[in-house]
Amino acid sequence: MNTLVDKLSPSITNMIRMDHTAVLATFHQYEIDTKPKTKQALVSAACLALEIHAQLEEEIFYPAMARAGAEDFVEDKSVPEHDTMRTLIDTLRRMKPTDSAYDDTFMELMRDVLHHVADEETRLLPMAERVLHDRLGELGAAMTKRRLELSAPRAGEIAMNTARTLPASSMLLAAGALIAGTYFMKRSTPRHA
Numbered sequence: 263m264n265t266l267v268d269k270l271s272p273s274i275t276n277m278i279r280m281d282h283t284a285v286l287a288t289f290h291q292y293e294i295d296t297k298p299k300t301k302q303a304l305v306s307a308a309c310l311a312l313e314i315h316a317q318l319e320e321e322i323f324y325p326a327m328a329r330a331g332a333e334d335f336v337e338d339k340s341v342p343e344h345d346t347m348r349t350l351i352d353t354l355r356r357m358k359p360t361d362s363a364y365d366d367t368f369m370e371l372m373r374d375v376l377h378h379v380a381d382e383e384t385r386l387l388p389m390a391e392r393v394l395h396d397r398l399g400e401l402g403a404a405m406t407k408r409r410l411e412l413s414a415p416r417a418g419e420i421a422m423n424t425a426r427t428l429p430a431s432s433m434l435l436a437a438g439a440l441i442a443g444t445y446f447m448k449r450s451t452p453r454h455a
C-alpha cells in the first residue's frame with residue numbers, strides 16, 4: 263500500500279488527539295445564553311463527530327489495543343463509556359433546545375466525554391505509542407479510509423452543522439474575503455462603455 267492516503271495520514275494516536283481537540287472546540291462554543299438554534303447546531307455537530315469517532319475507535323483502534331494487551335481496559339471501560347455517550351446523544355436528539363433539561367443533558371455529555379478523553383490521552387494513547395509504535399502509521403491510514411466511508415453519507419449534515427456553527431469572526435472573515443474578491447474582480451474587469 264503506497265497510496266496518497268497512506269502517505270498523508272497522521273498516525274492513529276495523533277488523529278485521535280485531533281478529533282478530541284475538534285469536539286472540545288465545539289463544546290467551548292456552547293454557552294448558556296447561546297441562541298437555541300445555535301445550541302442545536304452545536305449539539306448536532308458534537309454528536310455526529312462523537313458518533314463517527316467512537317465507531318472508528320471501536321472498529322480500528324480498540325481491537326488493536328485489545329490484541330496488544332489492553333483488552334480489560336477496552337472492554338470494561340472504553341466501550342461501556344461509548345455506550346453511555348450514545349444513550350445521551352439519543353436523548354439530546356429527541357429534545358428541543360428550549361427544553362429545560364437541554365443544557366444539563368449536554369453538560370452531562372460534555373463531562374462524560376472530557377473524562378473519557380482524559381483517560382484516553384493519558385493512558386491509552388501513551389500505551390499505544392509504546393506497544394504499537396511500528397503500526398501507528400498503518401492504523402492511521404486505515405482510520406482515514408474508514409472515516410471517508412462513514413462521513414460520505416452524512417456530508418450534507420456535516421456541511422450544514424459547519425455553516426450553522428461557524429464562529430461570527432470566521433463569518434466576518436469570509437464575508438470580508440468575498441467583498442474584497444468582488445471589488446478586485448470588478449476593478450480588473452475591462453469596462454466597455
Ligand SMILES: [Fe+2]
Pocket residue numbers: 278282315319379382
Ligand atoms: Fe477518543
Ligand SMILES: [Fe+2]
Pocket residue numbers: 316319340344378382
Ligand atoms: Fe473513545
